[in-house]
Amino acid sequence: MTTAKKAVIILSGGLDSTTCMAVAKQEGYDLYPLSFFYGQKAAIELDSAKKVSDFYGVADRHFIADLNGMIRGSALTDADKAIPTNRDEATMEQEIPATYVPARNIIFLSIALSYAESIGAEAMYIGVNALDYSGYPDCRHEFIEAFQQVINVGTAAGAHGAGIQIKTPLQFLSKAGIVQLGSELGAPLQFSHSCYFGTDPSCGVCDSCLLRIKGFQEAGVPDPIPYAVPIDWNVK
């Protein structure tokens, strides 16, 4: 029996959170993966989260929180809102996209925090990265800092105990950097799923697929998952 320190990992099953699992593992944490069903069209990502949890031998403690009905107002959740496709990166960065989910990461962090506090975890990992998703306010470094302050003053662990730290190892990495990091650490990227439409093979044209593909291309590594459109993995 180990007495390793514990970390809750917010695990969507995508490229970023799968890489976070690998980082937390390497940093010596016992992994407590936490996933969310919130009515997302890409609920297939939860299958990826299960496979990733199983890969790390922690499938038995993988918790999927059911938030269905509590989150709406996004193209990722609402049937009457379309997921944009074939957008160039400059356009993606100009505005908050239709795929923004109101307060999603705030809810995820809150539930992860409650879970972390109740099991005595000292850290929680979230795979936000500001460079690629500059359109999402809840991925920015200043948002993470603000939430850390909420933990420090608003929880028993923060106000009177050893505290709980938010870990964002991908915060300042490009998507290519994340691919490289995940590959180096042996993260099971072949099980990860990023497509907003939740199709298998992945669509290859939504913002999430486009950024992922570009990341693998720039890293010079072919993406192990299949796409519905042909991709040239030799382009840098």
Next chain:
Amino acid sequence: MTTAKKAVIILSGGLDSTTCMAVAKQEGYDLYPLSFFYGQKAAIELDSAKKVSDFYGVADRHFIADLNGMIRGSALTDADKAIPTNRDEATMEQEIPATYVPARNIIFLSIALSYAESIGAEAMYIGVNALDYSGYPDCRHEFIEAFQQVINVGTAAGAHGAGIQIKTPLQFLSKAGIVQLGSELGAPLQFSHSCYFGTDPSCGVCDSCLLRIKGFQEAGVPDPIPYAVPIDWNVK
């Protein structure tokens, strides 16, 4: 049809949140009450929340979010943790009580925030008050300020829109002050329920009952709800 401004009210069905409903109504908001089932032993409070919503004519838009299984580690939720009774106020204030629920208000505010953002509400009310519950870190003014900063930097409404304000009209009121305010505004305190055990009549000996009783006594108003123990309403 009105075009009034909207507010989400975090409504447990207790004395404080019922008074918040009255304050928000008086401040001209269309009320969107939001309650939570989180495995609390006092789930009976949700019946109170329904009655209070009905009193204000908004039962049809009263949303009860089901968080069961996502929150644990508190005497209010866990069968193997006892709710303390007959404690004096000095003891209550000395330490974080067993009835502290890990990150509860952070989760409540997060889900209220997502709801507020998706319906275009400009405010959300929470009935925290620091004076009586100094043992709860997530009721303090500095916690609310930290969470407001999360909203300001971490949401589309905060970072790019008109913002969403957390309203805490009870923050600096004593329990007697809350009773007076609620009474003046015609809040249906007879429907509210505060007992941690969730019994009807209320136990009269848990921290929540003790503080409520003292508040009514100091305000010189008899509490309209029944208790399992005799109470002298003429003591100030």
